[in-house]
Amino acid sequence: MDMLTGEQIAAAGLTDWRKLAQGLHARYVVEDFSTGARFVAAVGEAGDALGHHPSVSIGNGCVDLKLTSDDAIYRDDAGTEHVVEWVTQQDVDLARRITEIAADHKVDADPASVSVIELGLDTAHSATIAPMWAALLVGSAEAQGHGSPSDEIRDATGRVPNLWFGDADEHETPRQRFHIEVYVAPEVAKQRIAAALAAGGTVVDDSNAPSLTVIADQDGNRGVVCVDVSAAKKD
Numbered sequence: 515m516d517m518l519t520g521e522q523i524a525a526a527g528l529t530d531w532r533k534l535a536q537g538l539h540a541r542y543v544v545e546d547f548s549t550g551a552r553f554v555a556a557v558g559e560a561g562d563a564l565g566h567h568p569s570v571s572i573g574n575g576c577v578d579l580k581l582t583s584d585d586a587i588y589r590d591d592a593g594t595e596h597v598v599e600w601v602t603q604q605d606v607d608l609a610r611r612i613t614e615i616a617a618d619h620k621v622d623a624d625p626a627s628v629s630v631i632e633l634g635l636d637t638a639h640s641a642t643i644a645p646m647w648a649a650l651l652v653g654s655a656e657a658q659g660h661g662s663p664s665d666e667i668r669d670a671t672g673r674v675p676n677l678w679f680g681d682a683d684e685h686e687t688p689r690q691r692f693h694i695e696v697y698v699a700p701e702v703a704k705q706r707i708a709a710a711l712a713a714g715g716t717v718v719d720d721s722n723a724p725s726l727t728v729i730a731d732q733d734g735n736r737g738v739v740c741v742d743v744s745a746a747k748k749d
Contacts, residue, residue, distance in 0.1 A: 517586035517600040520744025526606045530613045530623035533745035534697035535676070536599050536661070537582035538609055539628040542621045543575060550577045553619045560611045566604045568612070569672055576624070579612065581605040584661055584670075599661025599668065630697040633677045634738070637691065640665040640679035647677055694737045700724070700746040707739055 523533050531538045544550040550572045557579070561567035569580040586600035616623060637643060644665040648657040652669045660668040667677040682691070698706050703724055710729050711717065718736065719728035727739045 515583060515586060515602040515604060517583075517588050517598060517602060518606065520742060520746075523601055523606070523745040524747055526610075527747065528606065528609050528613070530616065530625055531581075531609050532625050532628050532699040533601065533742045534628060534630040534699070535632060535740075535742075536601070537580045538601055538605055539581075539630065540579045540609070540612070541624045541627050542577045542579070542616055543624050544572075544577055544621050545575075547572060549619070549621065553577055553616070553621055556615045556619065557612055560615060561608060564604065564608055564611070566608055568608065576627075577621070578628070580672075581609055588663065590663070596663040597661075598663065626699050626702045628699055631675050632695045632697070633675050634680050634693045634695050635677060635691055636680040636682035636693075638682050638684050644679065651677060690735060693735075695740050696737060697740045697742070700741050700743065703727070703739055703741045710737075710739075 520533065523538075528538065530542075531540045533539075542550075542553065544553060554570055554572065554577060557568065557570070566583070569582075571578040581601070582599055583602040583605055584599045586598050586602045588596045588598045588600065590596065613623070635647075644658045644667060645655060648655055648667050651657065651667055651674050657667050657669055658665055660666075660670055662668060665679055669676075696706070707717070707727055707729065714732050715729045717727060718730045719726075724741050725743050728736055729739065730736045
């Protein structure tokens with residue numbers, strides 16, 4: 515099934531869901547664990563009917579859901595097809611059904627609270643170093659390039675954050691090469707950045723804002739606030 519573009523996801527009008535990194539994410543507020551378990555059971559039945567299921571986590575007062583397809587088709591500029599992990603129509607269809615189930619169970623969505631953490635490592639040798647990181651983070655060579663046409667390290671079980679490799683030139687002087695990427699809902703990006711600045715951070719690059727805003731701490735270590743602008747609902 516073809517992967518969906520950000521514009522197609524935005525056009526779907528998924529009020530409870532936000533596109534972060536590779537998937538659709540939702541958080542539903544529940545009064546207690548039993549309420550969350552009943553809601554998840556109903557979601558499971560809906561997934562059975564559609565032949566597709568979300569990743570689920572029941573936390574303290576909330577149920578977190580992630581929808582993504584591990585067999586999405588991506589076509590590069592040359593027309594070559596790649597099987598990737600991304601959002602497809604089946605994710606959109608199930609997201610709509612879950613929104614209906616949430617209404618039936620009287621649980622409210624809290625879309626502004628969803629967040630995803632990924633690791634970034636700048637390197638000129640991703641193909642060389644990726645096997646070591648796949649072994650260290652996941653313990654499996656299959657994690658290299660899983661769901662991606664690149665050398666990115668992805669754990670199929672979601673136990674550890676994704677590690678992607680950014681292009682970097684050769685250099686001799688040591689510098690920061692690791693950074694954390696924080697994917698947030700579009701409506702909270704400014705608030706998250708403002709909070710980081712109030713805590714002593716500094717914006718060092720906002721040339722790609724609001725998609726990417728690079729913030730440094732007092733020691734110069736950098737993190738990036740990421741927003742999938744293309745998949746955000748237009749006012």
